[in-house]
Amino acid sequence: MPCYLCGARPSDPAGGGEPWKRGVRRERQVLICPDCLVSRDWKADLDRCGCCRSTFLISRLGEIECHGCGEVRPQAVSAVEPPRVDAALTNEVEQALSRVLSGLAGPRVRR
Ligand SMILES: [Zn+2]
Ligand SMILES: [Zn+2]
Incomplete structure (x- = not known):
């Protein structure tokens, strides 16, 4: 999955290098490259957990899980x-x- 902001692709999917940020935007899983993490206001764009306001969300099939507090909620219907x-x-x-x-x-x- 490329960076949703600039379209860059992870150079080494097996790991290593700068960490990519995972998040959820409009109910969908997105990745943000290290460059955009420092140069862009990506936090304003990402969905936030309803409980702890964390942007560390993981989109799974039909649900969104917060890695900040563990809250799992169903994915909004509009994204399906x-x-x-x-x-x-x-x-x-x-x-x-x-x-x-x-x-x-x-x-x-x-x-
Ligand atoms: Zn990027
Ligand atoms: Zn949370």
Whole structure:
């Protein structure tokens, strides 16, 4: 995962070098490279724990865990993948759309 601020990728994923900061932004796991840690106001951007205000959050499947106090909360629904559009709903929308379109075209055709 690249740094979410500058797009840099960890040079050595196996470890070593400057530590990368893990955090959660808008319910999603992000990484911040050592350069951005010192040069950017990344704390203002990250989600915070509701209990201890720590930015040391880890996003897991469906939940956010705080490594400051151990609080685990469910991930907000908005971050979860959008549900697949229902085929019936799509049909309805298409029908409504075609009704609108034929309504618009109607007067011209009759003239
Ligand atoms: Zn960076
Ligand atoms: Zn906490």
